[in-house]
Amino acid sequence: MPIHDWRRVHAGTYHHFHNNWIAELSKRLNNGLLPPEFYALAEQTAGDTGPDVLTLQVDLPWGDASDVPQGGTAVAVAPPKVSYRASLSEEEIYTRRRRTLTIRHVSGDRVVAYLEILSPGNKSSRTALDRFLDKAVAVLNHGCHLLVVDPFPPGAFDPDGIHGAIWSQFTRSSWEQPSDKPLTLAAYTGGMLPHAYVEPVGWGAALPDMPLFLDEDWYVNVPLEATYLEAYTTVPRRWQTVIEGTDA
Numbered sequence: 001m002p003i004h005d006w007r008r009v010h011a012g013t014y015h016h017f018h019n020n021w022i023a024e025l026s027k028r029l030n031n032g033l034l035p036p037e038f039y040a041l042a043e044q045t046a047g048d049t050g051p052d053v054l055t056l057q058v059d060l061p062w063g064d065a066s067d068v069p070q071g072g073t074a075v076a077v078a079p080p081k082v083s084y085r086a087s088l089s090e091e092e093i094y095t096r097r098r099r100t101l102t103i104r105h106v107s108g109d110r111v112v113a114y115l116e117i118l119s120p121g122n123k124s125s126r127t128a129l130d131r132f133l134d135k136a137v138a139v140l141n142h143g144c145h146l147l148v149v150d151p152f153p154p155g156a157f158d159p160d161g162i163h164g165a166i167w168s169q170f171t172r173s174s175w176e177q178p179s180d181k182p183l184t185l186a187a188y189t190g191g192m193l194p195h196a197y198v199e200p201v202g203w204g205a206a207l208p209d210m211p212l213f214l215d216e217d218w219y220v221n222v223p224l225e226a227t228y229l230e231a232y233t234t235v236p237r238r239w240q241t242v243i244e245g246t247d248a
Contacts, residue, residue: 002204003183003228004243006151011120013239018117021231025115028227029212033220035072038112072218073211080187080211080219086167086175086196113145113212115222118162120152129157129165137169140190145213147222153182162186163198170194181205185224189216 006014022042029040079085122132139146150162154177158165161177163186168175177184181200187210189195195216199208207228211219235243 003151003201003207004232005203006243007120008243008245009239013235014119017231017235018119020234021117021227024227024230025222028223029220033222035214035220038214040115072214072220075217075219080197080221081208082185082187082197082199082210084196084198084200086171086173086198111144112214113147114139115147115212116149118148118150118152123152123155123158123162126157133165133169136166136188140170140188140194143191145190145216146188147210147212148184148186148188149210149224150184150186161200163196167196185210187211187213187219189213191216 006017026040026042029038034040116132116136118132121128123129136146136148148162148166154161154164160168160175161182161184163184164175164177166186166188167173178200181202183201183203185199185201185208187197190213197211199210201207207224209221209223209225212222213219232240
């Protein structure tokens with residue numbers, strides 16, 4: 001099933017779908033997709049962000065390639081299959097090394113990654129977008145990893161798309177959202193030197209799997225299309241016809 005244009009329905013219908021997509025993702029992550037040392041929780045956040053899927057870990061058991069947990073994939077062995085990858089320039093690397101101090105807590109149940117599915121409210125105003133960007137930057141600066149799914153096109157406050165808005169917080173390098181692929185899937189590694197793995201998509205396209213990093217060198221592929229399909233079945237048929245343009 002192709003990804004739909006959710007601008008066709010009111011916020012309440014999308015919120016219903018959004019929550020069910022989060023639930024399906026949590027189910028897949030916890031039922032064998034994540035290595036046994038990790039688990040996912042859907043947490044309600046205040047403001048415009050809605051629920052997040054949080055992956056947390058009790059312990060970090062591996063130290064080298066021979067210790068990779070079951071279900072993890074090494075970037076060096078199988079790089080994520082995305083259309084675009086971005087890293088910081090040498091000048092920007094040294095800038096971050098001079099100015100950045102990362103403090104990590106090593107106790108159990110610490111958050112290692114976030115998965116965010118954006119809602120219209122995230123980009124409805126400059127203040128709302130700045131709040132989201134502040135959160136994304138804080139997550140990455142503290143060494144956590146981030147997977148962002150934006151099923152809405154660039155708007156007045158993110159003319160270069162959500163990846164352009166996020167990446168501009170780290171680098172002066174420009175990003176131009178492909179006009180025929182206005183929606184964004186973007187995975188980021190956190191820490192001193194963040195990396196971006198970006199896949200623009202268009203309406204009517206299937207959603208590819210995207211990497212959710214558990215460590216800067218290890219990730220699991222998140223089945224976005226399969227979970228999207230499951231969540232979509234919970235949308236009332238009355239609104240499916242509007243979303244699909246078959247209500248005429």
